[in-house]
Amino acid sequence: MSTFKELGLNQDLINAINDLGFETPSEVQQKAIPTLLSEDRDLVALAQTGTGKTAAFGFPMLQNINIKSRTTQGLILSPTRELCLQITNELKLYGKYCKGLNVVAIYGGASITEQAKQVKKGAQIIVATPGRMKDMISRNMVDISKIEYSVLDEADEMLNMGFHEDITDILSHTPHDKSTWLFSATMPKEVASIARNFMYDPIEITVGNRNESTSQVSHEYYLVNGRDRYLALKRLADANPDIFSVVFCRTKRDTQKIAEKLIEDGYSAGALHGDLSQNQRDLVMKSFRNKQIQMLVATDVAARGIDVDDITHVINYQLPDEIETYTHRSGRTGRAGKTGVSMVIVAKSEVRKIKSIERIIKKSFEKKDIPSGMEICEVQLMSLANKMHNTEINHEIDAFLESINELFVDTSKNELIKKFFSVEFSRFYDYYKNAKDLTVSDTKESGGRESSGDETRYFINVGRKDGYDWMSLKDFLKEVLELGRDDVFKVDVKDSFSFFNTDKSIEKKVLDFFTDFKYNGRFVNVEITENKGGGRRRDKGGRGRRRNDDKRSRRRSSDSGKRGDRRSRRSSSPKSDRRRSGSGSDRPRRSRRK
Known part of the structure; x- marks a missing residue:
């Protein structure tokens, strides 16, 4: 179907579509709209963000509801305030010729009483965020017991944001015979669970493959x-x-x-x-x-x-x-x-x-x-030249041309061009002319790091029992020490202690930082260890040596609190504002882009 009229939409909606300049329906619209217009069925639609999903459920809902009734007939749940407002505005544009249509947005951060007043005026469609909707239901400010259509838009995002319980509670206040339309970019198990529990024999349409990125x-x-x-x-x-x-x-x-x-x-x-x-x-x-x-x-x-x-x-x-x-x-x-x-x-x-x-x-x-650096200079220079070439002439400067010409009377065309572009270009050139190459080789892609031979292995008295795995411990160390992600490597997490490596050049910084460092009421102890490390995998042929070293480490872990009590106590946080000297800036200060 190549036109919206062929999808079965009425003339009021076609007029709004023409005003909006829509010409050809997207793939998800071609698949969803005729289905939702012809059948009162539950539907699961998998399509990427930006493929026209709002119109795919918006047009059928607008055509199916009774505009003359002031009863709430449609409920659309969306994950954020911004998306809630966006859907509301789009539905109003789609229904601009539907006389008597009232679409109300319900979201946090705005007056709940004002939103309740808008609903009581007779909202055929409510677009809401789960948190605010649940709140209004609990206060008896909204009645969704007679809705005919419910939409879960960006369902995977709502569930990722922790709204599963809210959605479950909201849907429990809706009729069992309503039609539920679920739109999502991906289909994780949480979304599949919602589909199983709240939908009956849903039609499934997929634009592209599941989780597949758009070809654009x-x-x-x-x-x-x-x-x-x-x-x-x-x-x-x-x-x-x-x-x-x-x-x-x-x-x-x-x-x-x-x-x-x-x-x-x-x-x-x-x-x-x-x-x-x-x-x-x-x-x-x-x-x-x-x-x-x-x-x-x-x-x-x-x-x-x-x-x-x-x-x-x-x-x-x-x-x-x-x-x-x-x-x-x-x-x-x-x-x-x-x-x-x-x-x-x-x-x-x-x-x-x-x-x-x-x-x-x-x-x-x-x-x-x-x-x-030189590639960037070339791009910036040609960008400036193109902007200059395409700039419309402001004839208000004609009155000053004589004075300007006198200033450049002895300047050739080439010299004038060079002078003009040097005003903007010199800043980039001076900055980038000696810039280092930032790209590194990917000859080793195992997730580890090639040993430089000049590194230090540390023991730290936190481990899995403290809620860490190798990635979260690496993130913690990177954050508190203000290091790059590759500056901490060969992280090996045990039950009550762990190991990690850094370059020897920052050994003093690591040890100084963790002197009397306290986190969640407990001293975090870091020491240099003889365990040379080997990432998260076991060293081949080294089980005995690692086991003995682990036993010594456990003793250090259990003793660290006793040693800490003899220290001068100082409470710190892993998110303290310790700052490295220098910002590592790769660019000169410049005026902001307009």
Whole structure:
């Protein structure tokens, strides 16, 4: 079916579609709309973010409900306030010719009494976040006992955010004979569980393969040393002068820190994470949509619900903990028929994750080198030349041409061009002319690190009983010591103690930091050990030596508290603001981009 009219939509909706400029329905719309119009059936639709899912369930719901009734007939649950408002606004646009239609958004961070008033006026459709919806149900502010249609939009994201219990409770207040439509980008076991428990014999439609990335997005990865991750980020930005991107970090702290460093270095950047107030989030998103922010640094949770069609790049500053989350990240670009690029900055220990992601998204990554300084200079120079060539002439300067011509009367055309471009170009050239190569070889991709022979092995008195595995302990050490991810390696976690390695050059820093270091009321003891280490695998032929060394380590672990009591006590936190000297900046300060 090549047109919306052929899908079976009525004239009111067709008129709105024409006003919006929609021409050809997307694949998920072609599959879902005729089915939902012709049958009162439950449906599971698997499709990537940005493929037109809102219209796929919005048009059938608008056509099926009774506009003349003031009873709530449709409920749409979405994971975030931003997505809730976006769906509400789109439904209002789709139903602009449906006289009497009332669509109400229910979400946190706004007046609950005002939202209740809007519902009581007669809301045929409610779009809500799970938390606020559950709250209003418990206060008897909303009645969903007679709804005919329920939609779980971005179901996998809602469950990842911990809304399983809320969704279960909300759906328990709805009729058993309603139609439930579940839309999701991926199909983890939690989503399958919802489908089994709350849906009867659902029709399943899939756009592409499950978890597969859209064909509009290309995938690249850049291999660097952990300590050069931020420098690599800036070079990727400089190599793409017109970048309009979302940069993903794993933690709120890293998100804020990276955004602040980018702003300090002259980029138009902003942070989006859970510690921001709702007003701050709104201001950041407004600036991003208006392209006053070119690089939005965000956590996965905060970025859910971002619906901006013109994002050119997604940059994975750090890979997510859950590999499936990468699908959602890359789905922020390549939307509405446009192409996009998903970039990943990785250290050697993370290359194996790239292989895992490739298997899930069924797409191959292209390994690329971080651009050199001279490559960036060339790109920036040609970008400036193109902007200059395409700039419309402002004839208001005509009155000053005579004075300007007198100033350059003895300057040739070539000299004038060189002078003009040198104003902007010299800053980049002076900065990048001696810039080091950030790309590293990937000759070893086992997740370990080649031994330099000049490294130190440490014992630390925390282990699995303290809630650590090798990855979380590595993250903890990296954070408290302010090190790059590759600076801590060969992490080996036991029940009550662990081992790890660093280069010998930072041995003093490690030992000094953990002198009288206290965490959660307990002293964390770090000592140099004779155990040379071998990563998480056992050393071949070395079981006896490792066993003896482990016994000595257990004694040190049990004695560490006694030794700590004799120390001068000083309480610290693993998230203390200890700072390294120098920022490792790879770029001169510059005026912010307009």
